[in-house]
Amino acid sequence: MSNQYPQQPQPGWGQQPYGQPPFPPQPPKKTGPGKIIGLGCLGIVGLIVVIGIIGALFGGNSDSKKSSDSNNVKAAASPSTSSKPAGTAKTKSSKPKASPTKKAEKETVVFKVWGTAPAGALGSLDITYGSDSDTRKGTFKNGKFEATLPLNKDAMYYNVMAQLQGSGDINxxxxxxxxxxRGHASxxxxxxNAQLSSGLLGGWD
Structure with missing residues (x-):
């Protein structure tokens, strides 16, 4: 018994079966709204980071400039003491001061008589002392006599005289x-008699 319907030829390799339409083309992939939002946020964050880096760079340069200017002002206001030229400091003179003893010797005249001088018929030892313009009497006690007068630079001489009264030995x-x-009598x-005269050059002889 034969089929009522004729057999259709079989399709070849790679061909669509007869009576079926070819495969429709795949539609293009759509970008989801999540990806778009993510990329937008990432761009904003990157922009903020770049702005922060630029601000930090300018801020650091400004601070370093301010600190450098401040250091320069301090250096100008307080110059180093090491720049002071040497030898400007005043030093006290090391010249020794004259001792009070020498100063007193230069300003006074000292007269002395000492030894043994028994009293005679006219009394004890007769002593006179002073300068050409000032003559005074002295007293011999306990075997000695000593007196001082202020130095007069205008005086021509200073002397002391002691006369024995019959016996004795004095200086x-x-x-x-x-x-x-010095002088001596016996x-x-x-x-x-002992005398110092003013010299032409101001000394005493």
Missing amino acids: CSVTVGGKTK GGYNIC
């Missing part, structure tokens, strides 16, 4: 400005 001296002149009515 005498006069000192002016560290210079001393027995009888002899006189002990």
